[in-house]
Amino acid sequence: MLPSSGCARALVAAAFLLFHSSCQSGGTPPTPRERALREFEGAYPLEARSLGTVRTFDLVAEPTEVPLIDGHALRVWAYNGQVPGPRLRIRLGETLRVRFTNRLPQETTIHWHGVRLPNAMDGVPHATQPPVQPGETFVYEFTPKDAGTFWFHPHVRSSEQVERGLYGVLIVEDAKPPPYSRDVVWVIDDWLLDETRQLFPRFNTRHDLAHDGRWGNVITVNGRTDEVLRVRPGERVRLRLLNASNGRVVTPDFSGLQAKLIAVDGMYLRAPIEPSGFELAPGNRVDIDLTFNQLSAAPLRIFERFFARQPNHLADIVLEGEPVDTPDFGSPARARVPVWREGLEVPEHHAFRLNARGGGPLGIEWTIDGKAFAGHSHAHEPGLTLRQGQFYRLRYVNESARLHPIHLHGMFFRLLARNGVPVEESFFRDTVLVHGREEVDIALVPTDVGSWMMHCHILEHAEAGMMTMIDVEKE
Known part of the structure; x- marks a missing residue:
C-alpha cells in the first residue's frame, strides 16, 4: 500500500494523464475540477525530505512570574519560563524533536499550528494523542514539509492556557535561507489586566463568549509595550509577525516603508505584494520584506488599524549608525500557487x-x-x-x-x-x-x-x- 504522500502524488499524476490524454485524443475536455487538480501539481511538497539531522529541544510548561508589559512581574504560565516561549529554529529537512514536560495544574498538549506533519503529532487531545497529565512527559517528533513561520500552543483549554502565556514560534528556515541582514520575529498579543495589573482571573465570560472573544486592554509585541527594532540604513530585514491573541484582529500598517508581503501562514506568495490592509487574525502569520534605504532622525512608529478610528501602537523602528550595503537578491516569494480561476x-x-x-x-x-x-x-x-x-x-x-x-x-x-x-x-x-x-x-x-x-x-x-x-x- 502506498504511503499517504505517495498516494496523493499518484492521484494527482492520474489527473494529469487524464488531462493530457483527453486533449491529445480530441475527446471530452477536462472538467474545471480536473484542471484545478492539474494546476495544483508542484504547489508544495507532498512529503517531507529528511536530511537525517535531528534537532532536540526541551520544553517545560509551568506557572511562573516574568517581567512583561512594562517590566512589572506578571503571573503567567510559560514554556521554559519565558513569554513568548523559546524560539525554535530548524532548517528545512531537519527533524524536530521536542521533549515536553507538563508542570501545570491542568492537562495539556502542544499543537504545531500550520505545520504539515503526521497526524499523531498534531496535539489534539483524544483525537491524535492522550492529553499530557501534570507531571508527565511527551515527545513530539516530526520533519516539517515546508519552510516558513509557524507557532505552537496548547490545544486543551486553549482560551485559558494561551491567554496565560503558553505560546511560542517555530521557524523552519529554507534549505538555503535568503541572505537578509537580519531575521526578526514580532509576536503580537493582548492582555486583559485587572486593577492589580495581573491577568483578569475569569476566563470564558459570557461577554467574551457573546462577542469576539477575549480582547485585552494592553497590546504587546514580544511581551512588551515598548518594542523597538534598531536598524542601520541599508539593512534588509525579514520581519515575521504572529498574532497570538485569543480574539483580537490586527491590521499592521507599514505605510511609508519599503515593505513587501512575501509569505502568509508560513507559505511563500507567487510574487511579493504590498502588505497594506492585511487582517492578521488570531493564528495568522505574515512575513514582511523590509528594506531601509532612507534616513530618519525620528522613530518610525508602527500602528495596527483594524479599527480605523482607534489605531493601536505596536512598536517603533529606529534607524541609527552608519549605512551598510543592502543585500541584493531576488524575493523568495516565487512559489507555485494555483490561480484556480475556475x-x-x-x-x-x-x-x-x-x-x-x-x-x-x-x-x-x-x-x-x-x-x-x-x-x-x-x-x-x-x-x-x-x-x-x-x-x-x-x-x-x-x-x-x-x-x-x-x-x-x-x-x-x-x-x-x-x-x-x-x-x-x-x-x-x-x-x-x-x-x-x-x-x-x-x-x-x-x-x-x-x-x-x-x-x-x-x-x-x-x-x-x-x-x-x-x-x-x-x-
Whole structure:
C-alpha cells in the first residue's frame, strides 16, 4: 500500500494523464475540477525530505512570574519560563524533536499550528494523542514539509492556557535561507489586566463568549509595550509577525516603508505584494520584506488599524549608525500557487454554517452546522470526510454577526471568494477571517491522511463548541 504522500502524488499524476490524454485524443475536455487538480501539481511538497539531522529541544510548561508589559512581574504560565516561549529554529529537512514536560495544574498538549506533519503529532487531545497529565512527559517528533513561520500552543483549554502565556514560534528556515541582514520575529498579543495589573482571573465570560472573544486592554509585541527594532540604513530585514491573541484582529500598517508581503501562514506568495490592509487574525502569520534605504532622525512608529478610528501602537523602528550595503537578491516569494480561476465553477462540496445558541456548560454554544463540539474527552463523528488528492470547494456561511477566523489543521487552502465575489489571493492560508454575515469560499487539495481539526481561532468560540473534525481518507 502506498504511503499517504505517495498516494496523493499518484492521484494527482492520474489527473494529469487524464488531462493530457483527453486533449491529445480530441475527446471530452477536462472538467474545471480536473484542471484545478492539474494546476495544483508542484504547489508544495507532498512529503517531507529528511536530511537525517535531528534537532532536540526541551520544553517545560509551568506557572511562573516574568517581567512583561512594562517590566512589572506578571503571573503567567510559560514554556521554559519565558513569554513568548523559546524560539525554535530548524532548517528545512531537519527533524524536530521536542521533549515536553507538563508542570501545570491542568492537562495539556502542544499543537504545531500550520505545520504539515503526521497526524499523531498534531496535539489534539483524544483525537491524535492522550492529553499530557501534570507531571508527565511527551515527545513530539516530526520533519516539517515546508519552510516558513509557524507557532505552537496548547490545544486543551486553549482560551485559558494561551491567554496565560503558553505560546511560542517555530521557524523552519529554507534549505538555503535568503541572505537578509537580519531575521526578526514580532509576536503580537493582548492582555486583559485587572486593577492589580495581573491577568483578569475569569476566563470564558459570557461577554467574551457573546462577542469576539477575549480582547485585552494592553497590546504587546514580544511581551512588551515598548518594542523597538534598531536598524542601520541599508539593512534588509525579514520581519515575521504572529498574532497570538485569543480574539483580537490586527491590521499592521507599514505605510511609508519599503515593505513587501512575501509569505502568509508560513507559505511563500507567487510574487511579493504590498502588505497594506492585511487582517492578521488570531493564528495568522505574515512575513514582511523590509528594506531601509532612507534616513530618519525620528522613530518610525508602527500602528495596527483594524479599527480605523482607534489605531493601536505596536512598536517603533529606529534607524541609527552608519549605512551598510543592502543585500541584493531576488524575493523568495516565487512559489507555485494555483490561480484556480475556475474554482468557483466546481460544485460546492459542503457549506459549513457558523452560528450560536444558548445552552451548554458555558451558557452559550458556538456551532458548526448546528452542532457544538462537546469537549475533547468525547468521541466525535467527523463533520466532513474528504478523499486524499482530490480538489474540493468548501464554503463558510457565517449566520452570526461575530468574527470567526477559521483554522484548518493538516492542510492549506486558497481563498476563492467573499460573498460570491472572486478574490485573487496569490497565496495559501491555514486560517481565514470570516466577517459577520459573510460567506467565504475556499479551495483545497487534502494530501495527508488523518483526522484533522477545524475550528474558530477565537479561542473562546472554540471552547464553546465551534470545532469539528475533518477526516481525510485514502482514495
